[in-house]
Structures are given as structure tokens and as C-alpha cells.
Amino acid sequence: MxxxxxxxxxxxxxxxxxxxxxxxxxxxxxxxxxxxxxxxxxxxxxxxxxxxxxxxxxxxxxxxxxxxxxxxxxxxxxxxxxxxxxxxxxxxxxxxxxxxxxxxxxxxxxxxxxxxxxxxxxxxxxxxxxxxxxxxxxxxxxxxxxxxxxxxxxxxxxxxxxxxxxxxxxxxxxxxxxxxxxxxxxxTEQDFARSHPGGSLGRRLLLMVSDVMVTGEQIPRVPEQASLKDALLEMTRKGMGMTGVIDDQGRLSGIYTDGDLRRTLDRPVDIRNCKIAEVMTRGSTTASADMLAAEVLKIMQEKKINSLFIVDDQQMPIGALNMHTLLLAGIV
Missing domain, CATH: 3.40.50.10490 (Glucose-6-phosphate isomerase like protein; domain 1)
Structure with a gap:
């Protein structure tokens, strides 16, 4: 002792x-x-x-x-x-x-x-x-x-x-x-970050959205003709708390999130027969792949959203990320 x-x-x-x-x-x-x-x-x-x-x-x-x-x-x-x-x-x-x-x-x-x-x-x-x-x-x-x-x-x-x-x-x-x-x-800060890529400052100043976003089959998305049930199943499979809604040309026309589901339950909607296009959020916030991940984090915090889609110049979804993605990347 x-x-x-x-x-x-x-x-x-x-x-x-x-x-x-x-x-x-x-x-x-x-x-x-x-x-x-x-x-x-x-x-x-x-x-x-x-x-x-x-x-x-x-x-x-x-x-x-x-x-x-x-x-x-x-x-x-x-x-x-x-x-x-x-x-x-x-x-x-x-x-x-x-x-x-x-x-x-x-x-x-x-x-x-x-x-x-x-x-x-x-x-x-x-x-x-x-x-x-x-x-x-x-x-x-x-x-x-x-x-x-x-x-x-x-x-x-x-x-x-x-x-x-x-x-x-x-x-x-x-x-x-x-x-x-x-x-x-x-x-500059960017110069400092290049000398410290393993530190938190380096991650915040060097990581681009393209470095952390999910791509390909990992992107949650359903067509406008999909039912609400199909959208919820897609959200469950991809685990991002949202799904994108795609029009006939493959462009992002809307988004549906966990928050949207709670709001849907407060409305007189026939959940079993409802189409996702009827309840999705149009004009959602998006980002581009060449933005800094830290910049996107700031946008999400200001708009009080937990996820968003990454789109190209034609509004085609090429990626997605949420707060959990940024947390794993050390940005949060």
C-alpha cells in the first residue's frame, strides 16, 4: 500500500x-x-x-x-x-x-x-x-x-x-x-495543415467532401414513383437516416429523412398507399464534391440538418454524407 x-x-x-x-x-x-x-x-x-x-x-x-x-x-x-x-x-x-x-x-x-x-x-x-x-x-x-x-x-x-x-x-x-x-x-492555415495531415486541423482543412462521402450503391435513393414503404426500406438498408428521390432523368428532385417521417405521421396521410413524391422535401440543401468537408459541416450546423446529398452540375446525386460520416472522418 x-x-x-x-x-x-x-x-x-x-x-x-x-x-x-x-x-x-x-x-x-x-x-x-x-x-x-x-x-x-x-x-x-x-x-x-x-x-x-x-x-x-x-x-x-x-x-x-x-x-x-x-x-x-x-x-x-x-x-x-x-x-x-x-x-x-x-x-x-x-x-x-x-x-x-x-x-x-x-x-x-x-x-x-x-x-x-x-x-x-x-x-x-x-x-x-x-x-x-x-x-x-x-x-x-x-x-x-x-x-x-x-x-x-x-x-x-x-x-x-x-x-x-x-x-x-x-x-x-x-x-x-x-x-x-x-x-x-x-x-496560411492550409500550408500548416499540409505539414500536419494527421492532426485534427489537417483533417479539417485538407479533407474534401469527395474524400468522405459514400458513393455508388451506398447512396440511398428511390424513384419518384416509389411508395413511402419502399423509401423507408431503402433508408433502413443504407443506414444514413435519409433517402434521395430521383426523377426520370436521374436528377435529385427531393429528399426524405427520419425527421420527415415524424412529420408525416402528424399528417392525414395514408402511409400504406402514399407515394414518396407526395411527402418528400423538395429543394433540399446539397453540396459539391470539391468542397471542404469542414465547410459542409458548417452548412449542416447552420441549417440544423444531419445529412445531405452531393450532386454534380446536372443535379445528379454522386454521393451522400451525414453527421456520422463526418464524425468518423474526424471533422466533427
Whole structure:
């Protein structure tokens, strides 16, 4: 049986105070970056915008972890990028860097030996070097084409040793670069979705009606001459809560839904002998196959309908969908 690890009120108060101090410290470190969004920041963006290859992010230790995340953010927001470990770079991976690339090197001290080892090779390639360090007078900062200062007054660590506020500041500056580039490139929601096709945003912005609609024999439909009974049987077989009603030319002339059935039962109608054309809804809402599925969802929500037909330019039904279809596709 687990022991009760709940701290005493005094211990809880002390732990909360320590956590709050870290938050305040790191918030101050980020706030201090505002004055460093300057000409150097703009020059760094300029190099990245003109990059014909990829942005190669590199860094050791905790800076490497932050660099990996920055590279991922850049790549997902329209700036092709990847991370290279500087230790591995001096043992073969430097071949991943080409003359068309831009290197973004991260080091709090600016004196990381693994980075300094590969600097001459980067310079020989003529690759623009952007350094992000906490020491403007460091070797890395001096050899860079552009230096961005991410220094902090003190780490959140009470020993002033563990990278905490410094890594937070570096990550925030990396986000600032990525989003500035995103805006400058005119990166859109659709562009973002193409980089995230497996996510919910990707599904909402990329899936077309043609990707999710039922087609062929799965489309519920009966001719205008069909009885109400035949229409109900078709609705049961296809399980979409509706059926289309087709005229002699094969065009959609109406629709009959579960809701229509309830309304029919409130009317003086001979259900056994009634023709579907007598009780169907004419002029129903339809959609085209080249519409976004999310767009059709919005229409259905606004009109408070649960299903509709997809028609071509001749009003021929080529598909059908309902809320359940959109739910299974991850659109709802």
C-alpha cells in the first residue's frame, strides 16, 4: 500500500513558493528579450528567408534539446529545417550541411567545444552562421554573421547552474524567429495543415467532401414513383437516416429523412398507399464534391440538418454524407 506523500501545510507552502519563484524568474528572462528584437533579429530573419536550402540547427546538451524543438517549429511553419548534433557533425554528419543552407548555432556560453570545432568547416562552405548565445563576447558570437543575445541575469536554479531560464529564453527567441518567418512568407492555415495531415486541423482543412462521402450503391435513393414503404426500406438498408428521390432523368428532385417521417405521421396521410413524391422535401440543401468537408459541416450546423446529398452540375446525386460520416472522418 502506498504511503501518504501529501506534504504538510508548511511544506506545501514552501514548495509552492519555490515553484512560483521559478515562474517569475523565467517570465522576467523572456520579458528581457523584448529589447533584443532588433536589427540583428531582422538580419537573422533575412538570412533565413533567402535560404535556398535548409536551416540547420545545432547545439550541445540542453541547447541541443532546445535546438531540436526550434528546428521542428521552423519546419512545421514553412521554413525547412533540421537538427544536427555537433558531436556527430565532426564525425561525418557535417556532410548534411550544404552551401545553400543557413546554420543556427545555439550555445549559452558561446564556447561549446563541439561547435567551435566545426566552425572552420562551416566558414569554408560559405554558409551564413547565426549564433544564439548568452555571451556576446564569446568565440561563437564573434565568428557568427549575426548574433542574437539570449543572455539571462540568473538561472531559475538556486545554484545558478542548471539551464532553466536560459533555455526558456532561447526557446522563446526561436519561436519569435519561426513566427516572424511564418508571417513574412505568408504561411496560411492550409500550408500548416499540409505539414500536419494527421492532426485534427489537417483533417479539417485538407479533407474534401469527395474524400468522405459514400458513393455508388451506398447512396440511398428511390424513384419518384416509389411508395413511402419502399423509401423507408431503402433508408433502413443504407443506414444514413435519409433517402434521395430521383426523377426520370436521374436528377435529385427531393429528399426524405427520419425527421420527415415524424412529420408525416402528424399528417392525414395514408402511409400504406402514399407515394414518396407526395411527402418528400423538395429543394433540399446539397453540396459539391470539391468542397471542404469542414465547410459542409458548417452548412449542416447552420441549417440544423444531419445529412445531405452531393450532386454534380446536372443535379445528379454522386454521393451522400451525414453527421456520422463526418464524425468518423474526424471533422466533427
Amino acid at each position: 502506498n504511503k501518504d506523500c501529501t506534504p504538510s501545510p508548511e511544506e506545501a507552502k514552501k514548495l509552492q513558493a519555490l515553484g512560483l519563484a521559478v515562474i517569475h524568474n523565467e517570465a522576467a528572462a523572456i520579458q528581457a528579450l523584448a529589447d533584443r528584437i532588433n536589427g540583428d533579429f531582422a538580419r537573422a530573419c533575412g538570412f533565413m528567408l533567402k535560404c535556398e536550402g535548409r536551416i540547420v540547427v545545432t547545439g550541445m546538451g540542453k541547447s541541443g534539446h532546445i535546438g531540436s524543438k526550434i528546428a521542428a517549429t521552423l519546419a512545421s511553419t514553412g521554413s525547412p529545417a533540421f537538427f544536427v548534433h555537433p558531436g556527430e557533425a565532426s564525425h561525418g554528419d557535417l556532410g548534411m550541411i550544404t552551401a545553400k543552407d543557413v546554420v543556427l548555432a545555439l550555445s549559452n556560453s558561446g564556447e561549446t567545444s563541439e561547435l567551435l570545432t566545426i566552425l572552420p568547416l562551416i566558414k569554408r562552405l560559405g554558409v551564413p552562421l547565426i549564433a544564439m548565445t548568452g555571451n556576446p563576447n564569446s568565440n561563437l558570437a564573434r565568428q557568427a554573421d549575426v548574433h542574437i543575445d539570449v543572455s539571462v541575469e540568473q538561472e531559475a536554479c538556486p545554484l545558478n547552474l542548471a539551464p532553466t531560464s536560459s533555455t526558456t529564453a532561447t526557446l522563446a527567441m526561436g519561436d519569435a524567429l519561426a513566427i516572424a518567418l511564418l508571417e513574412a512568407r505568408g504561411f
